[in-house]
Amino acid sequence: QVQLVESGGGLVQAGGSLRLSCVASGGIFSFYELGWFRQAPGKEREFVAAMSWSGGSTSYADSVLGRFTISRDNAKKTVDLQMSRLKPEDTAVYYCAARSRWRTTQLGPREYDFWGRGTQLTVSS
Secondary structure, three states: OOEEEEEOOEEEEOOOOEEEEEEEEOOOHHHEEEEEEEEOOOOOOEEEEEEOOOOOOEEEOOOOOOOEEEEEEOOOOEEEEEEOOOOHHHOEEEEEEEEEOOOOOOOOHHHOOEEOOOEEEEEEO
16 A cells, blocks of 8 residues: 655646655555546546656657656655646646556556546646
8 A cells, every 4th residue: 555645746837847746655656657647627637747667668648749858866765747837638636646667557547556646737727
C-alpha cells in the first residue's frame, strides 16, 4: 500500500508555468510506476504523463507533449510534473497515481491502483 499526496496547484495565467509534486509514503517507491492524470469538470479522467519505475521511459498525452515533463526522485520519493506554456484547457484537478511495475504497459486510469486526492490547476485567459 502506498499513499500519495499532490501539491503545487494554483491559479496561473495562460502561458505560465507551474510544477506539481507528489510525495509517496507507505511503500517501496521504486517498486511503483508513476503517472499523472487530470479531470476537468464534466469530463472523464484522462492520462497526462507516466514514467516507468526505473525512470528509463516516459509517456505523454498528445495534448501536453512538449509542454509538460514528468520526473521522479527515488531518494525523495516524489514524482513531479513540470508544466509550461499552460493553456486554459489545462484547467483540471490533477492526480498522481501509482501501480506495480509489473502490472501492465497500458496507461488508462483504470490501470492504476493508488491515487492521490488531487490538486487544482486553474489557467486563466
